Amino acid sequence: MHELGIVFHIIRSVEEVGRQNGVSRVNAVTLELGEVSGVLEDYLQDCWTWAASKSDMLRGAKLQVAVIPAKTLCETCGCIYPTVAHGRTCPECGSGKTHLIQGNETMIRDITVPEEEVPEPPETSAGDTL
Amino acid sequence: MLVVDKVKVLEIKQSVFASNDRQADEMRRQLKDKGVFLLNLMSSPGSGKTSTLRRTIAALKDELRIGVMEADIDSDVDARAIAETGAKAIQLHTGGMCHLDADMTRQGLEGLGLEDVDLAILENVGNLVCPAEFDTGAVKNAMILSVPEGHDKPLKYPLMFTICDVVLVNKIDVMPYFDFDMDKCREYVHMRNPNARIIPISARTGEGIDQWADWLRTEVAAWKNKDADHE
Numbered sequence: 001m002h003e004l005g006i007v008f009h010i011i012r013s014v015e016e017v018g019r020q021n022g023v024s025r026v027n028a029v030t031l032e033l034g035e036v037s038g039v040l041e042d043y044l045q046d047c048w049t050w051a052a053s054k055s056d057m058l059r060g061a062k063l064q065v066a067v068i069p070a071k072t073l074c075e076t077c078g079c080i081y082p083t084v085a086h087g088r089t090c091p092e093c094g095s096g097k098t099h100l101i102q103g104n105e106t107m108i109r110d111i112t113v114p115e116e117e118v119p120e121p122p123e124t125s126a127g128d129t130l
Numbered sequence: 131m132l133v134v135d136k137v138k139v140l141e142i143k144q145s146v147f148a149s150n151d152r153q154a155d156e157m158r159r160q161l162k163d164k165g166v167f168l169l170n171l172m173s174s175p176g177s178g179k180t181s182t183l184r185r186t187i188a189a190l191k192d193e194l195r196i197g198v199m200e201a202d203i204d205s206d207v208d209a210r211a212i213a214e215t216g217a218k219a220i221q222l223h224t225g226g227m228c229h230l231d232a233d234m235t236r237q238g239l240e241g242l243g244l245e246d247v248d249l250a251i252l253e254n255v256g257n258l259v260c261p262a263e264f265d266t267g268a269v270k271n272a273m274i275l276s277v278p279e280g281h282d283k284p285l286k287y288p289l290m291f292t293i294c295d296v297v298l299v300n301k302i303d304v305m306p307y308f309d310f311d312m313d314k315c316r317e318y319v320h321m322r323n324p325n326a327r328i329i330p331i332s333a334r335t336g337e338g339i340d341q342w343a344d345w346l347r348t349e350v351a352a353w354k355n356k357d358a359d360h361e
Contacts, residue, residue, distance in 0.1 A: 002260040005227055009146050016149070017142055027137055031146070038259065038289070088321075096321075106146040115138040 003043040006106060007051045011058055014111055018057050021113075028062040028112040034105040035070040036083055070103025150264055153232035157239075157267030161250075167350040168239070168250045170268035172290065174283075175256030177276035178300045180208045181333040183253060187215045189343035190249070194350060197247040199238040201230050201255050208253065218242065229260035232267045249350050258287040269353055272296040277308050281315035284322050291322040296329060298342060303332040 014029055033039055045063060052058040070083035076095035085091075088098050145151075161168055173179050180200070187196050197218040200208040209221035222238045224230060230238070235252060242250060252268060254261040273294045275283050278301060284291040291297065297319050299312070312330065319326050327345065331338030 002228055002263065005229055005231065005260060005264065006146055009150055009231070013142075013144060013146065013149050017140065017144075021140060023140070038263075108142045108144050108146060110139050110141045110143075112137045112139050115136040 003039060004047040004051065006039060007044065007047040010048075010063075010108060011051055011055050013108055015055065015057050017111065018113070023111075023113045024057065026058050026061045026111050026113055028064055029058075030064045030066060030109040030111070032066050032068050032105045032107040032109050034068045034103040036100070036103045037106050039106055041065050041067075066109060068103055068105050071101050072098045073101045074098045147263070147265070150232050153236070154265035154267035157232055157236055158269060161244075161267070161269065162353070162356065164244050165354050166244045166247055166250055167270075167353045168235075168252065168266075168268045169346070170235075170252045170254055170261075170266045170271045171274070172254045172258070172261045172271065172294070173256060173274035173276070174258055174279055177256070177274045177279065178333045179253050179256070179274055180211050182274060182298065182300060182331065182339075183212060183251060184215050185331075185333050185336060185339045186251075186343060186346070187212070187217045189339055190346065191216065193347070194248045195246055197242045197244075197250045199235075199242055199250070199252045201234075201238070201253060203227075203255065218247065224255055228255055228257050229264050230254055230266055231264040235266040235268075248354075249346065258283070258290045262287070262290040262293050270295045270349055272298060274298045274300045275315070277301040277304055277310045280308075281311045282318065284315070284318035288322050291319050291326065294323065294326055296327045296342075296345060298338075299328060299330045300333055302330045302337060303335050 010029065010031065014026060018026060033041065048063040052061050071080050072083040073080050074090035074093060074095055075097040077090060077093040079090065079092045081091050083100060083103055089096055090098055171179055183198060190196060198212045199220055199222055200212060201222040201224055202208060203224055203226060206221040209219045212219035220241050230252065238252065239250060244250065252266060271294045273290055275297055299315060316328055319328055329338055329342050331342055
């Protein structure tokens with residue numbers, strides 16, 4: 001259900017950007033999702049399919065998810081380690097003074113839109129060398 | 131003219147929460163203009179939000195005009211329970227959603243009407259996950275952790291404890307029957323949020339409610355004065 005709220009916000013944001021750019025249809029949306037963002041991709045995809053079908057701009061659009069690995073910085077020894085494996089305790093020095101530096105993202109990276117009319121490519125036939 | 135079914139990519143690089151955050155900031159500005167303090171109260175289902183609110187209203191109703199928005203997936207039992215105290219109360223239905231966002235809160239505030247309210251309280255949907263993700267536009271966030279839930283909740287739901295200004299530890303009257311360790315609870319909350327104020331209360335006996343009412347009174351006054359400074 002958490003995922004549904006997120007999907008509504010993605011759709012609202014994309015529709016806004018789409019309108020600003022004169023886009024009427026969107027083929028795909030790429031989302032950067034941190035490993036510890038707390039968002040489950042499976043649920044997100046289910047919610048997406050349902051909610052996108054209700055939007056004229058996003059009907060049938062794909063949701064592509066790019067997972068961002070979670071990394072934590074140890075303030076005591078300065079090392080950077082994978083968060084999921086070690087949690088909040090630094091595996092190098094055992095310090096608990098650590099903070100997440102990436103992996104909490106829920107970010108719309110880009111959208112893919114149809115470019116139906118492409119200008120004719122320049123003439124290359126009349127004796128031009130390639 | 132060559133027509134090819136091609137695509138182009140528009141870069142966006144915008145947090146999913148960005149539009150909600152903008153709306154929430156805008157709402158805080160409006161609340162400041164009107165001199166209304168909005169508290170977002172969160173917790174698990176059954177931790178005692180509504181009974182704590184009834185105590186809170188009883189403690190403050192002679193000095194502050196209080197309005198309550200009860201958000202639930204369904205039913206209006208909570209709004210009725212609040213209305214019995216004499217405070218203004220409305221029920222919001224989230225339509226299956228597990229939290230309120232800034233836009234839903236704005237609609238709720240419109241429904242409540244702010245012209246005769248000093249302290250508006252949003253009782254969020256009972257849930258420790260989703261409400262923490264969405265800024266409602268509240269001035270301060272509070273959450274209730276009840277003794278039967280255990281002192282390790284801050285470890286399991288870190289974000290909720292990170293965003294709360296106050297953690298009310300409710301149902302302390304039943305402490306003898308549970309293995310709830312108040313010191314550990316404080317330690318775990320402060321691991322997540324060193325600035326969180328922890329107030330042990332019992333909505334049943336009224337213990338600790340004075341301290342909580344004091345905190346609210348001070349915050350509401352500070353918010354109103356801040357408003358005056360900016361004018």
